[in-house]
Amino acid sequence: MRLLDIRNLNIELITNDSRIKAVESANFSMRMAEVSGLIGESGSGKSLIAKALVGMLNNRWHVTADRLHFMGQDLNRMSETKRRKVISDNISMIYQEPRRCLDPTSNIFSQLEESLPDYEFSGWFGAKKELRIKKCIRLLHKVGIKDHEKVFNSYPHMLSEGICQKIMIAMAIAKEPKLLIADEPTTALESTTSLQVIKLLKSLNQLKEMGVIFITHNLVSITSWADSINVMYCGQLIESGLTKNIINAPKHPYTKALFDSEPDFNARDINNKQKLYALKGTIPTLQHLPIGCRLGPRCPNAQRACVKIPEQQKVKGQYFRCHYPLTDNWKKA
Amino acid sequence: MLNYFYRKLSLLFFITFGVTVFVFSLNFLFPTDVLSNMSGIPNIGEEDYAALAEQYYLNNSVIIQYFAFIGRIWQGDWGVSFITGTSIYSQVFRVLPATIELAIYALLYSFIVAIPLGILASSETYPWLDKSILALSIIGFSMPIFWLALLLILVFSIGLGWFPTSGRLSLIYNIPSSSGFLLFDIIRSNVDYKVEAFFDALRHLALPTFVLAAYPTTVLIRTTRQSMKDVMNTSYVKAAKAKGLTSGQLLRRHGLRNGLLPVIQMLGMHFGTVITLAMVTEVIFAWPGVGSWLVDAIHQRDYPAIQGGLLVISGMVFIATILFDLLYMIFDPIARIRGHGKI
Numbered sequence: 001m002r003l004l005d006i007r008n009l010n011i012e013l014i015t016n017d018s019r020i021k022a023v024e025s026a027n028f029s030m031r032m033a034e035v036s037g038l039i040g041e042s043g044s045g046k047s048l049i050a051k052a053l054v055g056m057l058n059n060r061w062h063v064t065a066d067r068l069h070f071m072g073q074d075l076n077r078m079s080e081t082k083r084r085k086v087i088s089d090n091i092s093m094i095y096q097e098p099r100r101c102l103d104p105t106s107n108i109f110s111q112l113e114e115s116l117p118d119y120e121f122s123g124w125f126g127a128k129k130e131l132r133i134k135k136c137i138r139l140l141h142k143v144g145i146k147d148h149e150k151v152f153n154s155y156p157h158m159l160s161e162g163i164c165q166k167i168m169i170a171m172a173i174a175k176e177p178k179l180l181i182a183d184e185p186t187t188a189l190e191s192t193t194s195l196q197v198i199k200l201l202k203s204l205n206q207l208k209e210m211g212v213i214f215i216t217h218n219l220v221s222i223t224s225w226a227d228s229i230n231v232m233y234c235g236q237l238i239e240s241g242l243t244k245n246i247i248n249a250p251k252h253p254y255t256k257a258l259f260d261s262e263p264d265f266n267a268r269d270i271n272n273k274q275k276l277y278a279l280k281g282t283i284p285t286l287q288h289l290p291i292g293c294r295l296g297p298r299c300p301n302a303q304r305a306c307v308k309i310p311e312q313q314k315v316k317g318q319y320f321r322c323h324y325p326l327t328d329n330w331k332k333a
Numbered sequence: 334m335l336n337y338f339y340r341k342l343s344l345l346f347f348i349t350f351g352v353t354v355f356v357f358s359l360n361f362l363f364p365t366d367v368l369s370n371m372s373g374i375p376n377i378g379e380e381d382y383a384a385l386a387e388q389y390y391l392n393n394s395v396i397i398q399y400f401a402f403i404g405r406i407w408q409g410d411w412g413v414s415f416i417t418g419t420s421i422y423s424q425v426f427r428v429l430p431a432t433i434e435l436a437i438y439a440l441l442y443s444f445i446v447a448i449p450l451g452i453l454a455s456s457e458t459y460p461w462l463d464k465s466i467l468a469l470s471i472i473g474f475s476m477p478i479f480w481l482a483l484l485l486i487l488v489f490s491i492g493l494g495w496f497p498t499s500g501r502l503s504l505i506y507n508i509p510s511s512s513g514f515l516l517f518d519i520i521r522s523n524v525d526y527k528v529e530a531f532f533d534a535l536r537h538l539a540l541p542t543f544v545l546a547a548y549p550t551t552v553l554i555r556t557t558r559q560s561m562k563d564v565m566n567t568s569y570v571k572a573a574k575a576k577g578l579t580s581g582q583l584l585r586r587h588g589l590r591n592g593l594l595p596v597i598q599m600l601g602m603h604f605g606t607v608i609t610l611a612m613v614t615e616v617i618f619a620w621p622g623v624g625s626w627l628v629d630a631i632h633q634r635d636y637p638a639i640q641g642g643l644l645v646i647s648g649m650v651f652i653a654t655i656l657f658d659l660l661y662m663i664f665d666p667i668a669r670i671r672g673h674g675k676i
Contacts, residue, residue, distance in 0.1 A: 055574070056572070058571075059457060088575060088577025089577060093572075095568065100568040101568045101571075102569055103586075104569075104665075105591050105665055105666060106586065106587070114573070
């Protein structure tokens with residue numbers, strides 16, 4: 001059974017005079033307990049997919065999908081309330097801006113406590129409350145906050161960004177979800193805690209069978225851990241496959257460029273003041289998207305056929321959308 | 334918390350200083366004689382003048398006169414009225430409760446009506462509801478209340494005869510005054526016609542309360558609508574929604590608390606306007622409050638009374654503003670850390 005299976009996901013921004021396709025026909029699937037990396041430049045629509053999944057987009061956004069299956073259930077055919085129930089019970093998300101996702105007027109304890117599921121604790125009222133408090137303390141200890149008493153009584157503005165991020169993580173893992181969407185969870189953290197957090201997510205992934213969508217643009221942190229990688233460019237999911245295949249034999253020119261732009265400081269072939277590799281041009285704005293393959297204007301291999309959006313192809317379990325895929329077995333130097 | 338309270342109190346002290354200086358200077362600015370303004374005795378004879386001047390420190394410097402003035406205010410010696418010759422202090426505090434009563438009921442009413450309407454209007458599910466509520470609030474906002482009051486009297490008092498046209502209580506009921514707040518007085522009194530008097534007082538209250546509440550209600554509807562719209566669009570509400578909270582829980586735990594903060598602030602800011610409007614309402618409905626009393630004093634050029642009324646009304650507005658600020662602070666943890674000297 002697949003944990004998540006999405007076909008042809010479109011996310012459109014409705015403005016006064018036009019509809020902008022912020023995410024165009026993305027296909028995305030995950031096995032149970034898989035760690036899937038979602039990488040791409042900022043503004044490529046990674047967070048948008050995540051927010052669409054948990055239903056955080058307001059009604060200025062129009063989300064459609066041909067197929068939207070979660071653990072064998074067709075979310076498209078459910079009523080709004082049922083879908084929200086399924087999603088909130090099984091999917092949780094670590095948000096990019098932790099401070100803005102915490103209510104400024106209520107203290108941390110009440111916010112952490114309300115993300116615990118209702119059904120888990122039995123007993124009479126007082127005992128239940130006590131159990132919930134204990135669980136909250138355990139959660140905070142798990143994410144590396146030792147001074148739980150003080151944090152419980154604090155308001156978000158009194159805490160640092162890093163601690164807020166940890167609290168978000170504690171809230172996200174509170175109900176032991178089947179799928180955790182981590183939207184750049186470690187950007188606000190110092191490197192030691194960021195390692196701790198990744199370790200924690202890893203252990204949850206292995207012990208509790210929790211699937212993880214890891215959204216990042218830090219290639220190093222993802223390649224060591226993720227089972228599969230999905231690469232996005234400008235709202236199009238251009239390539240996805242197993243991590244080692246993507247690293248060793250990317251089919252799409254953009255994937256290759258992405259990995260090329262990460263300088264390899266271990267190799268000795270970087271000279272003094274050598275220019276680092278970068279793809280020419282910048283990511284286009286949403287108002288001026290190129291037709292067809294959106295990488296077209298920047299792509300080193302672009303030809304006339306690229307003005308049509310390429311169909312998704314599959315070679316050895318690797319999906320990609322490119323008219324002229326890289327064929328030679330390119331190895332990372 | 335205590336620190337904040339102290340800061341607000343010190344603000345109150347400085348404002349009181351400013352107002353008392355202004356009221357004191359009115360003694361010299363009003364056209365009649367300084368000593369008459371201070372004492373409230375219109376035409377002082379030659380023989381009394383020296384003694385009175387001695388009593389009011391008129392021969393000493395202005396600063397000593399000011400402190401003497403403060404001392405008199407503190408002791409409740411606010412002079413006597415030019416017209417009636419009775420103590421202004423007792424007059425003011427006899428009519429003040431009526432105004433406070435009217436203003437509180439009007440604010441309460443507008444709060445109860447405006448908050449649900451504002452929340453309904455902010456919901457994106459029913460756009461037609463939003464439009465109709467907004468239209469209604471525009472009408473209420475732009476209608477002058479003296480005109481509204483006259484219309485209501487015309488329709489409901491004269492036409493339909495549901496409500497009395499003026500006054501606080503029908504003359505057939507005699508309620509001993511203890512606190513000055515009529516409804517409480519009726520409840521505490523031991524008369525046989527308690528229930529009838531209570532309902533009669535309510536019927537007298539209905540129209541003035543509605544008229545006075547018209548303006549704050551429309552302001553509150555618009556503020557609530559806007560701030561609820563903003564709050565429901567913030568990331569934290571959406572994140573809470575993604576946690577699986579129901580709409581009711583969302584509104585109760587996160588929406589209302591954040592959404593009502595600007596509303597409380599707005600209420601505090603508009604309290605002064607409400608008091609001004611209360612004066613108009615009082616005059617129209619012959620409500621025996623401080624507003625109509627002050628208007629009478631102005632008509633009759635009763636300068637000592639004008640000073641007393643000014644002092645009381647401004648004091649009331651300050652205390653209300655500070656109370657609303659404290660209320661705001663209780664709900665908003667961020668307000669507690671903000672800088673000094675903010676009003």
